[in-house]
Amino acid sequence: MPELPEVEVSRQGISPFMVGETVMRVVVRNASLRWPVPSEIQDMVGLTITGIRRRAKYLLLETDWGTAILHLGMSGNLKVLPHGTVAGKHDHVDIELSNGKLLRLNDPRRFGCLLWTREPAEQHKLLAKLGPEPLTDAFSGDSLYERSRKRKIAVKQFIMDNHVVVGVGNIYANEALFSAGIHPQQPANDIDNARYAALASEIKTVLARAITQGGTTLKDFTGSDGKPGYFVQELQVYGKAGLPCSACGGLLQEVRMGGRSTVFCPLCQPKRSA
DNA sequence: ACGCTCTCCTGTATGC
DNA sequence: TGCATACAGGAGAGCG
Secondary structure, three states: OOOHHHHHHHHHHHHHHHOOOEEEEEEEOOOEOOOEOOHHHHHHOOOEOOEEEEEOOEEEEEOOOOEEEEEOOOOOEEEEEEOOOOOOOOEEEEEEEOOOEEEEEEOOOOOOEEEEEOOOHHHOOOOOOOOOOOOOOOOOHHHHHHHHOOOOOEHHHHHOOOOOOOOOOHHHHHHHHHHHOOOOOOEHHHOOHHHHHHHHHHHHHHHHHHHHOOOEOOOOOEOOOOOEOEHHHHOOOOOOOOOEOOOOOOEOEEEEEOOEEEEEOOOOOOOOOO
16 A cells, blocks of 8 residues: 555656656546546646656646646556556556656556646645645654644544644554554653654654665555565564564554554553653 | 544455 | 455545
């Protein structure tokens, strides 16, 4: 499942093949993604891709006339392929380029989206209210601390709130809380500044590390070059309920929070009030 | 503003 | 072997 590192790996993978190229054709085989792919996506034809940026888990394919907003949802995957490559199941959209390549979006569960906007992408409804990027200085222990003072929800759900910080999905939330020694069910407003400093630091570390490892391949994630991510080998708690904690040897415990699998070490991540 | 539930979807795993 | 069911979850929508 693509989280921020997987989206960033995809961005880095496709950019060299796309930036500076002109869109020759957009083929939409199945427009039924999370929101229907709008017919205006055809406005891309004839435009040159000037850059590919990432905001949260959205990829922004920029041109001088508008921006395509792409999200991979739960199961989306991007590949760069030669023109004429036969499409398979769940290959919903191709963006064909002037260099003979095409960008192909495959998304079995269709939780992803592909939209087109002429306004600055940051002002788009989907992006306008997002919190800071975790790998920038705008995100810090201080920002977590300040935003959490009136929040009673569990810290895990707090850091997965896109208004607080973007790009922290279930896997990396579990991992960062473990590394910071914070119990996932601790109320957000019951954690002090020092512990939030540790948590922000661990979030940055785990996300940056995952990007360098090519993301986390759980089932079928691959980069745009088809290679899997290797961060799965470095997971400390996610998917390891019942196994011994790598730090203390105690058994990792699993609970469900908001429908999400939550794994932690009761000994290394004690509940402690600020 | 906050916190909770619901919803979208299909591949995979499990139980009968 | 086949069917029914549960589960995985990003994140917007809608409710109280």
